[in-house]
Amino acid sequence: MKSKTIFKAIDIVLLLAAFGVAIAVDLVMPVGLPATVLKKGAVFAVVAVSMNLLNGFTGLFSLGQAGFMLLGAYTYAIFSIPLEARASVYYMQDHVAGFLNVVELPVVVAMIAAGAVAAIFAFLIGLPVLRLKSDYLAIATLGFAEIVGAFAKWEMLGPITNAPNPLVNYPKFSKVTTYFVAAGICIAIIALLVRSTYGRAFKAIRDDEIAAEAMGINLAKHKMISFVTSSFFAGVGGAMLAMFQSKAQANSFNTALTYEILLIVVIGGIGSLSGSVIASFLYIACSEWWLRFLDTPDVIPGLTRNGFRLVVFSAVIMVIVLFFRRGLMGDKEFSTERLVKGSKQFVKDIQDRKARKAKEVN
Amino acid sequence: MHNLLKLENITMQFGGVVAVNNLSLEVNEGEIVSLIGPNGAGKTTAFNVVTGVYEPTNGCVSFEGKAIVESYPRGKMRKTYAGENRGAYHKRIVKTPDKITKLGIARTFQNIRLFKSMTVLENVLVAMHMRRKSNLFTATFMLNRKEEKEMRRKATELLDKVGLLDVKDELATSLPYGKQRRLEIARALATEPKLLLLDEPAAGMNPQETDELTAFIREIRDEFGLTIFMIEHHMNLVMDISDRIYVIDFGKLIASGVPAEIQNNEVVIKAYLGVSEDE
Structure with a gap:
């Protein structure tokens, strides 16, 4: 009992340490690769966790994440560009939509609006689409994401979306800590939801729809709750990604982005929120930072060149997917207790094996 | 009658x-x-x-x-x-x-349909979800602690009655066949x-x-x-x-x-x- 509280305390210390790292990076080197990786990692963590809520916990295989992120990014950008900067952003359009001359939302409100718009679209698209199962749902949501992308690029909507030019000059988070706090709040809310009685209902639907329905769980309603919540946070994540990229453009919210997030979810473990968070930081660090030395030609002359890191990166991913079928965390959550117990068991296993071998030799 | x-x-x-x-x-x-x-x-x-x-x-x-x-x-x-x-x-x-x-009207299934990834206790708790008074907001932000406690108490009581209390934290699918059947019945009973x-x-x-x-x-x-x-x-x-x-x-x-x-x-x-x- 006592060791349990100690382990819990260590968990909390580790969590605080993560924020400590963010603050330290802000103080020591506010510009540079570590800061970039942490910012992007935090953004991807939000989106990966939101995707895991849907794919991992409710068992709804959806590939619409990029579409909802785009909705969030555009909503955030459109509403938060300062009024006096609007003319310079929309200079290519002959006129802008009327409300753009009067509405300017503060950052946090605009982020919530970003989530809300994504959630509203999720509700509308969810009404027909959530009747579908597995692959069909994936295809339908993928199609939805493509359609959203096409609309964002449509010139008729130029007075609102500034198509086909990017939206720029909106306020951004400059500090790693701010990204971490925003991401932390989003992830904490999803974690609370998953741990609540609704979370249990989601898992029941994932495990066995027929039994869940026989236990009185309204399938349509609970699937919708999961889909809308997931999309809300995908929208907020989209707004954060727009901040990170400092321009919002439909092209960067393509299907490849959805697959990147899906990959993170799979690597982290389908059904593990902490797995998604850990995996998104590892993934971003790997792709942006740790393998960057492979891009310089003189590491292995004749082989390494610009872009080579992506080749190695893909190989690493394949190895992970092959040998960690269930991801880094499986469907368990990270805890120091499990880590310590797991490693003790691991050491014991090795010792057992050694002992057995020694016996065989004798 | x-x-x-x-x-x-x-x-x-x-x-x-x-x-x-x-x-x-x-x-x-x-x-x-x-x-x-x-x-x-x-x-x-x-x-x-x-x-x-x-x-x-x-x-x-x-x-x-x-x-x-x-x-x-x-x-x-x-x-x-x-x-x-x-x-x-x-x-x-x-x-x-x-x-x-x-x-x-509650039912059990001919081919057992328990929730595989959940523990015995959680299986029963899922069945109690339907009679909740909390909504999405109160449940997420843990404003329903009393109800949650009450649910757990009731579920534990029920498991005690059907003789599954000692395995309440085990995975439902790790139980022997006869106990899985009992759990299915317990889960159905939890829907009142x-x-x-x-x-x-x-x-x-x-x-x-x-x-x-x-x-x-x-x-x-x-x-x-x-x-x-x-x-x-x-x-x-x-x-x-x-x-x-x-x-x-x-x-x-x-x-x-x-x-x-x-x-x-x-x-x-x-x-x-x-x-x-x-x-």
Whole structure:
């Protein structure tokens, strides 16, 4: 009992340490690769966790994440560009939509609006689409994401979306800590939801729809709750990604982005929120930072060149997917207790094996 | 004694196959009623109609005097309907299984359907989700701590009653078969039903386990004031426990009555044993 509280305390210390790292990076080197990786990692963590809520916990295989992120990014950008900067952003359009001359939302409100718009679209698209199962749902949501992308690029909507030019000059988070706090709040809310009685209902639907329905769980309603919540946070994540990229453009919210997030979810473990968070930081660090030395030609002359890191990166991913079928965390959550117990068991296993071998030799 | 569940002229037709044909039966409050019949007679189909999994092609199911499921031949079935009582029903009442469970009909499954990734306790807690008072907001932000505690207390109590308290933190699927069956029943009880439908609760059990189950079913009936309607193949169990028995074959009701009547009913013996050619 006592060791349990100690382990819990260590968990909390580790969590605080993560924020400590963010603050330290802000103080020591506010510009540079570590800061970039942490910012992007935090953004991807939000989106990966939101995707895991849907794919991992409710068992709804959806590939619409990029579409909802785009909705969030555009909503955030459109509403938060300062009024006096609007003319310079929309200079290519002959006129802008009327409300753009009067509405300017503060950052946090605009982020919530970003989530809300994504959630509203999720509700509308969810009404027909959530009747579908597995692959069909994936295809339908993928199609939805493509359609959203096409609309964002449509010139008729130029007075609102500034198509086909990017939206720029909106306020951004400059500090790693701010990204971490925003991401932390989003992830904490999803974690609370998953741990609540609704979370249990989601898992029941994932495990066995027929039994869940026989236990009185309204399938349509609970699937919708999961889909809308997931999309809300995908929208907020989209707004954060727009901040990170400092321009919002439909092209960067393509299907490849959805697959990147899906990959993170799979690597982290389908059904593990902490797995998604850990995996998104590892993934971003790997792709942006740790393998960057492979891009310089003189590491292995004749082989390494610009872009080579992506080749190695893909190989690493394949190895992970092959040998960690269930991801880094499986469907368990990270805890120091499990880590310590797991490693003790691991050491014991090795010792057992050694002992057995020694016996065989004798 | 008034009847709790009433099936009137239920016909369930899949394409050209009439799985249940003009079935009418009643289950009175406090009774244990069994539905028996050879394999493929349409027993589980009848259960699926009652619980809202299938919409019947024709007929009406009422619970506590209120129609919960009612339908008449529609669409393609208008032409191909092969059952009886066409034109007797005009309303269409389609309730989803969750609504029917909420009204007070709980069920177990022939092939166990527990939630695989959850512990024994969580399996029971899922069934209590339906009767929650909290909403999405209060549940997420833990403003329903009292209710959550109450749910856990009730679930633990229930597990204690069915004798699964010592395994409450184990994965549901790691339990031995007999205990999984018990857990299915516990989970159904957690929905606070008035009527419990058991689909072959003794399937795959040895004689000793079956005897235990017989006692267990009686126990929960008295303890929770339940009415029980079950499908079963173990004749010892059926004859021992049932107040009344319905027998169906090829979807049609062929006999009904108290166990002693059924045991000596020639039609039933024929259906079960078949008739040899030289007779």
